[in-house]
Amino acid sequence: MSSGERPSLLSHDTLGAPTLAGSLRENGVASFSVDGALEQNGQNGNYAKYWTDARDFGSVGEQSDDDGSALLDDNDSIEDYDEMELDPDTLVANSRKTMDPSLRPGTDPLMSQSVTPNDRPSGHLRDRKKRNSIQIRLEKTDRKGRYILTADDPEIREILRKGVERERVEASGKKPRLRFRDLVFTRQFTTFDRRSQASSESPFFGFFTLFWLAMALLIAQSCLKNWREYGSVLGSNQIMKMMFSHDVYVLGLTDGAMTLGMFVTYFIQVFVKKGWVNWGRGGWILQNIWQTGYLAGLVGWAYFREWPWTHTIFAVLHGLVFLMKQHSFAFYNGYLSGVYRRKALLEVKLKQLQDMEPNHSAPTSPRASQQMDQFATGIDLSELAKKTSEHTMAKRRPSMHRNSTNLTNETSDVASVAAAIQSGSPITPDQLQTFERIMHAEIDDLTQELKGKNSCGSNAYPSNLRLRNFAEYICLPTLVYELEYPRQERINWWYVAEKLCATFGVLCIMQVISQAFIYPAVAKTLRMKEAGMTIEERWQEFPYIVSDMLFPLLIEQLLTWYLIWECILNVLAELTYFADRGFYGDWWNSVTWDQYARDWNRPVHNFLLRHVYHSSISSFHLSKLAATFVTFLLSALVHEMCMALMFRKVRGYLFSMQLMQMPLVMASRSKYLRDQVILGNVVFWLGLFIGPSFLTSLYLVI
Template structure:
């Protein structure tokens, strides 16, 4: 695709105009669409934007060299802005384009595959609304952000004055505050501490795996999953047993889910690395055995030793092995060879790889020549280097490479970090800005006050009304008549509460944690407010959970259970829907499945949004997204309240 940014500043070129360029660079797709980036020539023109009819064509001249004439290249407009179909009559140009396409196809075929666990990149970045982010103050919508908080402050002032006039207190009757602070506050704090300490079970399980008391690939992962089930059931069961109000219950369950996801990520990443480490130790032992072997020194005409390696009978091509080992040494970024085998495999007797064949020859005591010994050492060392890189992960210095990372302090630090995906190292900042911490803490309590006032003034009355109707024995049919009015009453307050809750957690609380732990990657969310599809919203509004699901549900289900991408996507949505419905069941003390159904309906909505009618209409897609986000919470909440 031809880039057209800033095209409005370029002088237009009429049809049949020529563009004198020394060099045209870019790519050409298989569909014949060009992506060209001309270097400015003497006339200073660049490619024009492609607008208007598709039949219009333009000829551009480009110089072969100083001594040769120009080459005519024709760009025909397509129905998409900024895209051209490129044709050239010159046979040399056609040959260059053909080779370019073949080269791009070859590069695509040899593209490095996604590694199972190290598929996420952590970088230094700020959240969108953070004042430390230069883009925040430079945004053209900066004034609307300021207006929103002025409106929230005025709303808080208005409601507070109304409450003071009617009840003598700015918080009114203050039922929500009394509910939150009058019941088991200390027990809730102790429960949260117990949940945090309970995560250490996962750490000690990994120490048993490291000490080879347990084998991750032979049952330790089952033990981990059983523990996670017990952990979650204990949290939910304790919340029900204490008969907490919904505020206490939802806090305990959500925080328990956070601890659960952290344990899962820590266990399964380190469990994977334990398999890599076992393979490394096995190959190091094979290398030592190889180095103790005495090679034979037979001349070209002397008969071979009866035990000497037969390249044809063993299936081992020594020349090919030597070539691949040399390539791997000279190119550390070389795509992983399929003959290497699984990184966690320790059963070389059944493995189909060059390393396994070499191990078999070493075990059999096959006589080998000095050249063969040198080649075998190269192959094993190449494999060991690859395993060492995997064990080091993102630990640049290697100080936290597996198993050095299995320390209680490292685990406790991960539990405190504002991320759900475990890595050996993260980008860190140098020091804590305590003024910044104070700013975010002040914002946290300020947002909580606004949420409290809005809940008390606008959300509590309709909810209390539905509860009184149920207590009075009003039939479902009569309550259903009130349903539209309850939805209407909850529309705006729930939308505001939803926005404030998101801002409270992902902008305030997570930034406080990040600052206190020196965590430099603040990419906790994307510009979800610009979403045109529901899958875009799912990716951007909660990046920590999305990254967890991407690594440990989507990719893991594909690699472990060999599911297709569509099936893996379905199971990811299904798990997310089940967790959301569990939270609603805990909050309302009943299972109805409304939110579960709404979550699964996102999948057909995503498919519809990819239709060509909606794909090219970003504004319409954004309107549909905001309408759903506006109406959905009040509609679902009213369903749970009324029925």
């Protein structure tokens, strides 16, 4: 910001500086200082140009006047400017060149969609020639260190207004309602993938190497011990015998039956598309009945077959994956079926509107004039026309009723137009043009919704309901259905071979650890029960069992995570050309349990976020806190169901522990703990270290 002539001051005083640099924060505080970047970079020329090229001028505080003026406040760290002789007319030079597009006039900062020249009325502000400076006024107030920035120029006033609106939205924490499909998939690698920049440039890659060397040495040590005691490197090998000696073929047939059962969901959506089933009235009920039967059949079959825990957990977890895939496919396409029906309805209404003959003659009486301006339905056509001018239509937000076909109970511009058409009252040519503009804008929005993220539109609803499309979705490593995903061009078969080798290698390590360190502790608890020991006697052994399984279960947990989210999912992604490998985040750096829940299993987190958390808010009008509780509750119930099937009894230990995460999350966000990053990470790792061993011992001993 450059000013007029200033009094001669000492060189170290900021008032003598040719340029004052500062930032405007959300609370409206402006901190000014000498622009040191100018001196360091030797910029002795146009200081205002350097400053505006380096920062945006569009971030303003929330306090503003109606005429677009913004109040600049100070804080204790800035110097006193009350003695400065200000030229009231100050120029912000070159402020147009690097301005954030979301703050330019004619752009909605919430929708981030610019208005093209063709959409503007003639004489629009942006159609005029650009200037290299905008005149503003900087006035002193009665408070020390407080100034008022005003501008007579309509462009800068529009910038200030939009900046204030944006900051107010950000400060309130309220975001615009997201579309059903607003879940972003992008091309990326997993963190531990050797092709990932994060992996190749990580300063901790040596620890990754050390971990696998330690695993190799652990296997060698176990093999030597087994050879000495059993004469075989595999030892007694009870784990392997348990896995492959009972119902292996039945398990494979069960998995095939679960896969074929998914196509029931596909055919339900085909019936919805053909109009045989209305999703909004009975389709979603039919889908939920099928999902309930699918889950009940899976649980009952796994329970009464009396499989070993390895078979049970594989069948149940794979069945839950299929269940979530079906739910996402059904409810997204069910939503799109409503959008499709609404679009068809509006196209019919538009055709009726275009067939209407406008009244070109002026009304002959005040009563007739009033009839033409406002129908008996209460529609104010003059206000509706004002709301739907070209300028406001360019910034309009999409309708909140994207899948509604009951226009009589709807409050929207489209419903008003439909009521106007239904009334049959005469309309003028201007009103006809306004109505057509409203209908076209809504139909275009619905068309875009049906396309989703499909760039070419070839897979838009209902064209996506193809058998091949659904079969491909079954194989994709995602639980959230989209019309199109980012895809890669070819399969790297060497990469597939590498990940397959890693998969079998990790399985071997897990088998060795289970046989050498976990099986003896489990066998000990079974012998105690067979010997008829009381709970009190078994409880005395509880601390030792927990201690014996601390390290083995931690390693098994880490290896299980690596096996599924790094090896198996990457193989599936490579074979299906799936380019979004964001299967997890850096959960090992978690400082709260909600951060861990978000990052360690992104596919499930995305499913819960869309179909449980957001659906609870939109469908049942729950608060964010209540929706969070419902999400945690559902997750806890599913985990406890898995434990009940594995141990064949319901105890609720894991269920209780998971629900305890909510108060822990709230405590971690308190003012005493929210900045304690190291402490939070220590608490997280203690829970992950002790929790599995403690819970497993509880289920085994009691």
